[in-house]
Amino acid sequence: MDRREGPGRLGRVVITRQEVATRVTDLGLAIRRDYAGRFPLFVGVLKGALVFAADLFRAAALPSSLDFMGVSSYGGDARPSGIVRLTADLSMSIEGRDVIIVEDIIDTGRTIAYLRRNLATRHPRSLAFCVLLDKVARREVEVTVDYVGFAIPDEFVVGYGLDHDGYYRNLRDVAVLDPSASA
Ligand code: PRP
8 A cells, every 4th residue: 555645445344333332331341340349450552452441441440540561563564473572561560460451452362472471470460351352263372361342253454443554543433444445
């Protein structure tokens, strides 16, 4: 795609903004129940989880804090490079904390496997993963997550934090790109 031309055209919507909102509310309530009486730290994984983390954090409505880390596995292409890089670290210690990692999508599973390894060395009291979208068919690394929003087929999706070439993170629905747009 010629970057001077801006984003490619969108294809069909696969998850509407209403469906996203309902599911995020449900996930927030489940976390609220599971963490009653505790003070968890939500950690959004930038950049994709920015929107989901902000909504989930409010939906859970717990006495909790929010931090972010930056991790990247896509070099700007539609397929992961297989190499996970930490691009920004947490701003605080997680030692002794109940940590909930918030991710927008699991694809190969490498990012979550990396985060689990990395964060376990920092001795949190507990470590849970909440993921909005699970592209089950693409898994290369066995990972377990605690909360999942939607299982989706192997299609490249954008919106609600997910991008293509940096665009569409601000789209409220989750949609596929028009296949002709990436030609
Ligand atoms: C995406 C997504 C996950 C990761 C999942 O991040 O946000 O972090 O890929 O893929 P995996 O299961 O194959 O590891 P991306 O590298 O696109 O960065 P971004 O969040 O800044 O868009």
